[in-house]
Amino acid sequence: MIVSFFFFYFTFKLRCMENKLEQILEMYPDVEFLKADGFDKAVIGVDLKHYRLIYDYYLAIKTLIEDDGMTEEEAIEHFDFNVLGSLQDDSQYPIFIMTDFD
Numbered sequence: 042m043i044v045s046f047f048f049f050y051f052t053f054k055l056r057c058m059e060n061k062l063e064q065i066l067e068m069y070p071d072v073e074f075l076k077a078d079g080f081d082k083a084v085i086g087v088d089l090k091h092y093r094l095i096y097d098y099y100l101a102i103k104t105l106i107e108d109d110g111m112t113e114e115e116a117i118e119h120f121d122f123n124v125l126g127s128l129q130d131d132s133q134y135p136i137f138i139m140t141d142f143d
Contacts, residue, residue: 061084061085061086062076062081062084062094065084065086065087065094069087069092072092074087074092074093074094074135075093075094075133075134075135076094076135077094077096077101077124077135077137079104079108080096080100080101080104080124082100082104083096083097083098083100083101083103083104084096085097085100085138085140088136091133093133093134093135093136094135094136095135095136095137095138096135096136096137096138097137097138097139097140098120098137098138098139098140099139099140099141101120101124101137102116102117102120103116105119105120124137125137
């Protein structure tokens with residue numbers, strides 16, 4: 042019984058993590074979020090003051106590695122130059138944060 046509970050709980054948590062963007066969009070149907078194309082799996086939350094999506098930097102890099110076949114070095118260079126480099130200092134743009142410092 043305990044094993045099945047933990048299996049259900051962790052399966053549910055994984056499913057929730059995969060659908061974080063979908064959950065946010067359902068919770069805020071009247072908000073038009075500016076999304077970073079191709080990085081839906083990297084969404085980890087929402088800024089409640091300005092209603093901006095929050096992305097995990099390392100999950101975005103992982104997305105480039107897994108989906109586009111880049112090396113880690115290529116993914117970091119591509120992301121830093123093409124994604125972060127294109128963002129202006131504006132309260133409408135998504136937020137990218139680092140959550141792992143190893």
